[in-house]
Amino acid sequence: MNYQFNWQLVLKGEYADWIVKGLVVTLKISAVSIVLALLMGTVVAVLRMTRIRPLQWLSLAYTEFFRNTPLLVQLFFWYFGCNVILPEAVNKWLYAHDYEFASGVIGLTVYTSAFIAEEIRAGIFSIPRNQIEASRAVGLSFVQAYRYVILPQAFRIIIPPLISQFLNLIKNSSLVMTIGVADLTYMARQVESYTFHGFEAFTVSTLLYLGISLIVSFAITMYNKHFMLQVKY
Amino acid sequence: MAMIEVNGLQKWYGEFHVLKGITEEVNKGEVLVICGPSGSGKSTFIRCINRLEEYQSGTIRFDGKDIHDRDVNVNSLRAEIGIVFQQFNLYPHLTVLKNVTLAPIKVKGMPKNEAEEVALGLLERVGITDQAHKYPVELSGGQQQRVAIARALAVRPKVMLFDEPTSALDPEMINEVLNVMKDLAREGMTMLCVTHEMGFAREVSDRVVFMDGGEVVEEAPPDEFFKNPRHERTKAFLKEIL
Numbered sequence: 001m002n003y004q005f006n007w008q009l010v011l012k013g014e015y016a017d018w019i020v021k022g023l024v025v026t027l028k029i030s031a032v033s034i035v036l037a038l039l040m041g042t043v044v045a046v047l048r049m050t051r052i053r054p055l056q057w058l059s060l061a062y063t064e065f066f067r068n069t070p071l072l073v074q075l076f077f078w079y080f081g082c083n084v085i086l087p088e089a090v091n092k093w094l095y096a097h098d099y100e101f102a103s104g105v106i107g108l109t110v111y112t113s114a115f116i117a118e119e120i121r122a123g124i125f126s127i128p129r130n131q132i133e134a135s136r137a138v139g140l141s142f143v144q145a146y147r148y149v150i151l152p153q154a155f156r157i158i159i160p161p162l163i164s165q166f167l168n169l170i171k172n173s174s175l176v177m178t179i180g181v182a183d184l185t186y187m188a189r190q191v192e193s194y195t196f197h198g199f200e201a202f203t204v205s206t207l208l209y210l211g212i213s214l215i216v217s218f219a220i221t222m223y224n225k226h227f228m229l230q231v232k233y
Numbered sequence: 234m235a236m237i238e239v240n241g242l243q244k245w246y247g248e249f250h251v252l253k254g255i256t257e258e259v260n261k262g263e264v265l266v267i268c269g270p271s272g273s274g275k276s277t278f279i280r281c282i283n284r285l286e287e288y289q290s291g292t293i294r295f296d297g298k299d300i301h302d303r304d305v306n307v308n309s310l311r312a313e314i315g316i317v318f319q320q321f322n323l324y325p326h327l328t329v330l331k332n333v334t335l336a337p338i339k340v341k342g343m344p345k346n347e348a349e350e351v352a353l354g355l356l357e358r359v360g361i362t363d364q365a366h367k368y369p370v371e372l373s374g375g376q377q378q379r380v381a382i383a384r385a386l387a388v389r390p391k392v393m394l395f396d397e398p399t400s401a402l403d404p405e406m407i408n409e410v411l412n413v414m415k416d417l418a419r420e421g422m423t424m425l426c427v428t429h430e431m432g433f434a435r436e437v438s439d440r441v442v443f444m445d446g447g448e449v450v451e452e453a454p455p456d457e458f459f460k461n462p463r464h465e466r467t468k469a470f471l472k473e474i475l
Binding site: 128130131133134135136137138139140141144148149152153156 | 283285308309310311312315316318320322323324325326335336339340384385387388
């Protein structure tokens with residue numbers, strides 16, 4: 001073996017810039033998708049808690065469908081399959097902007113929100129029934145009761161499983177390179193194609209993923225520990 | 234016109250017939266005490282009045298209007314009929330003050346500072362001062378129940394329902410809650426109280442209703458109820474608890 005390690009290649013200069021650019025895209029697509037997945041997951045979870053049967057079925061179908069099909073296939077569907085059913089104007093707008101990024105966000109959001117919805121539902125079930133009763137009894141509507149009483153308590157309980165869903169999303173975001181989003185993995189691959197120094201490129205990108213995950217996990221845990229009141233009954 | 238008119242109220246839990254035709258009228262300012270053995274349907278009965286429980290037949294009218302009328306908004310109805318639960322059910326993630334202000338702000342659209350002023354006034358009225366910024370878990374059971382009363386009063390209900398408000402309390406805290414309830418009664422609040430506190434019934438109630446097996450067995454003004462219970466079941470019950 002006479003492979004010459006060249007760390008300088010990926011730590012400095014043009015190739016390092018590529019990696020940084022990819023890192024920024026990964027952070028961006030993850031952040032946007034996490035926020036959207038959290039919102040979507042909350043809506044899907046709460047729909048299931050209503051007394052309206054069709055809404056419950058819709059929520060159930062959504063979670064089961066998106067949890068039980070491969071993310072890669074879903075990404076391909078949004079990227080290659082979806083444009084045929086979208087109105088022309090929407091397609092034009094998407095192509096003019098960042099079609100790849102948008103498809104990636106939709107794919108990651110929808111897939112992760114199905115898992116998040118299940119975590120949120122578990123959180124809701126761990127809140128005593130009398131909390132919803134006490135909120136409805138003073139005249140709060142169903143939505144208000146969830147918004148101000150039930151969900152704030154449920155979220156405190158499910159922080160740990162939520163963190164792992166966020167981390168899954170960040171790691172899963174590497175799949176968006178397959179639909180042409182120039183994320184960290186895409187860029188590492190690019191560096192490898194130009195330099196044949198795949199070992200260095202992918203070592204660096206792996207460590208960057210590890211770094212992001214550890215930081216996110218640590219930050220949320222600390223926030224939870226110091227700023228969120230632990231609910232006792 | 235009576236404030237609350239209940240007519241032939243019946244409810245089943247599956248096969249179990251919980252309420253077997255309750256007919257009752259409550260006038261404005263009246264204080265009713267409802268007692269009876271556990272499982273007699275008394276809690277279920279008062280919970281039907283603010284639609285926390287659904288029922289299968291009979292009618293309940295509030296201010297002359299059927300509570301299941303199409304144009305009755307269930308949330309506004311509930312804001313007019315306050316309820317205090319056995320287990321207090323305060324919101325554990327909110328401070329005492331926020332527990333009280335949540336409904337006025339969200340249901341009544343009251344500005345925050347006004348809601349806080351009202352809340353502080355109510356907290357003072359129930360004897361909770363200087364605790365507004367604590368969390369429920371930091372308060373004793375009696376204090377929590379008094380906060381729950383303030384929370385129910387914050388949306389200015391016309392009627393207050395009490396569902397065994399002192400049953401979960403340590404004995405030494407029962408009186409502080411009863412005193413708040415007595416004050417309310419004296420101020421003219423219309424109240425339906427499910428309770429076994431017979432001292433309270435004697436002192437402030439206008440009528441005592443005895444329920445057993447899903448029906449009203451006997452009802453009378455407190456003096457008469459305690460001195461001359463007519464029904465055997467009432468006598469047996471009173472013997473048990475007095």
